[in-house]
Amino acid sequence: MKRLTFVLFGFLVAAGAIFSASAQSIWLDDYTAAKQLAVQTGKDILADFTGSDWCPPCMRMEEEVFTQPDFIKNAPRKYVLLRVDYPHKLKLPDRVRLQNQALAERYPFDGVPTFVLMDAQGRAFGRAVGYVEGGPKAFFALLEGLEKQKAELARLQGAAESAAGEEKAKALDVLFTQADDWGIAYRFAALPAEIETLDKNNALGLHEKYQILGEYTYLLNSWTQNSDFNAAVTQVHALAARAKPYPRLQAKILLTEGMIYLNALNDETSAKRTFQKVVELGAETPEGQQASQLLDQLP
Numbered sequence: 001m002k003r004l005t006f007v008l009f010g011f012l013v014a015a016g017a018i019f020s021a022s023a024q025s026i027w028l029d030d031y032t033a034a035k036q037l038a039v040q041t042g043k044d045i046l047a048d049f050t051g052s053d054w055c056p057p058c059m060r061m062e063e064e065v066f067t068q069p070d071f072i073k074n075a076p077r078k079y080v081l082l083r084v085d086y087p088h089k090l091k092l093p094d095r096v097r098l099q100n101q102a103l104a105e106r107y108p109f110d111g112v113p114t115f116v117l118m119d120a121q122g123r124a125f126g127r128a129v130g131y132v133e134g135g136p137k138a139f140f141a142l143l144e145g146l147e148k149q150k151a152e153l154a155r156l157q158g159a160a161e162s163a164a165g166e167e168k169a170k171a172l173d174v175l176f177t178q179a180d181d182w183g184i185a186y187r188f189a190a191l192p193a194e195i196e197t198l199d200k201n202n203a204l205g206l207h208e209k210y211q212i213l214g215e216y217t218y219l220l221n222s223w224t225q226n227s228d229f230n231a232a233v234t235q236v237h238a239l240a241a242r243a244k245p246y247p248r249l250q251a252k253i254l255l256t257e258g259m260i261y262l263n264a265l266n267d268e269t270s271a272k273r274t275f276q277k278v279v280e281l282g283a284e285t286p287e288g289q290q291a292s293q294l295l296d297q298l299p
Helices: 002-025 031-041 056-066 069-078 094-106 135-161 165-181 191-198 206-222 229-242 247-264 268-281 286-297
Strands: 044-050 079-085 114-118 124-129
Touching (some): 031 044, 031 079, 044 056, 044 094, 044 135, 056 069, 069 079, 069 135, 114 135, 124 135, 135 165, 165 206, 206 229, 206 247, 229 247, 247 286, 268 286
Parallel strands (some): 044 079
Antiparallel strands (some): 044 114, 114 124
């Protein structure tokens, strides 16, 4: 009986090692190779931006999704799998480390795990952030939803390309706003300048809207840990007031104002007040939903 137990234990350990090895072998770590394989196979790329040896949600995804037989069997049939890792202890080859630093700039993200669907040219069309509960089945369902965005983006791009003048400006605004909602506005980073040019006299209000967005983006990129966040919150508040004619933009800026109050200034009262304004501007918008979640977490 002891021998049988030992043999069974040994079999389970070996099986686990096989599944683990299989899980590792289906992932590429070379961005260029992933795109080349995507071109050859006609598949899209699923990129996993992860912190493999320090991020608890990433480790749960590895254990509960990526090392499961269902994922190992079915994911490579549909996607080229690219792992973009930012470990703390594991030493990556210099080639991979430098590549991943560049990819963090090309596909900006606020936290890991972040999952990005992109075509064979590396053009992102879907993004999801955070741990996905429910194993491979739930993760595949999430990806299926993101896949639908590819066709919608193509439709919106086609509408913009076929338009001219003010109609083109409006179509590009719709495209950029949708991409922003889906977390992939960086793919269309050149559009704001084009929209401003098309609406140079601000007849549509888009020139002003994108000027404010540009100032907001500049502020975000200028802050460091040593910034004066009392001054920063004043600047953001002023921008939010100017964005009043554009409720979605105002909500985005107010959400940032609330986060400054909460995380930098430790002012929960002002944070709650600001998040409530965001919800009032549109509870069903991405900004409103995020503000609602933050309000639920505050006392």
